[in-house]
Amino acid sequence: MKIRASQLAEQKSDDAQTKSFAQKMVTDHTKTTSDIKSMVSGGKIKGVDLPTDTSSSQKSMLDKVNGLQGKDFTKQYHSDQVSAHKDAVSLFERYGKGGDNPDLKDWSNKTLPTLQEHLKMAQDLDK
Numbered sequence: 611m612k613i614r615a616s617q618l619a620e621q622k623s624d625d626a627q628t629k630s631f632a633q634k635m636v637t638d639h640t641k642t643t644s645d646i647k648s649m650v651s652g653g654k655i656k657g658v659d660l661p662t663d664t665s666s667s668q669k670s671m672l673d674k675v676n677g678l679q680g681k682d683f684t685k686q687y688h689s690d691q692v693s694a695h696k697d698a699v700s701l702f703e704r705y706g707k708g709g710d711n712p713d714l715k716d717w718s719n720k721t722l723p724t725l726q727e728h729l730k731m732a733q734d735l736d737k
Contacts, residue, residue: 611668612639612694615675615687623684631731635691638728642721654713688735695729 612635619632649655664672675686702722709715 611664611672612691613643614664614672615690618672618676619683619687622679623687624680625684628684628687628735631691631735632687634731635728638724642724645717645721649713649717655711658711658714688732691732691735692729695725695732698725699729
């Protein structure tokens with residue numbers, strides 16, 4: 611969802627800082643997606659089925675933001691990115707502390723600082 615929304619932001623936002631942030635989100639989240647896929651396909655993480663599509667709530671968010679233009683788009687994108695990164699940080703913190711797969715737990719802990727940086731960057735977009 612973060613990748614798809616950020617690809618839209620690269621096209622639709624009227625704000626250079628937002629476009630730069632969106633480009634970083636596409637790059638960074640494409641890498642983390644590739645990393646986790648490699649871990650699953652390489653057998654480091656067993657018994658995990660990766661989602662192949664966005665959830666209905668994520669689709670709803672994408673549909674909403676896709677229907678907006680200019681400042682309305684940018685404002686909604688900022689809000690969605692803050693919310694999505696808060697959720698991701700929380701998830702990675704919880705799994706990093708109490709997860710049951712050592713490799714996934716390690717990856718969560720290694721990835722967490724990047725997600726925390728993304729959250730701060732998203733929060734700073736409206737400043």
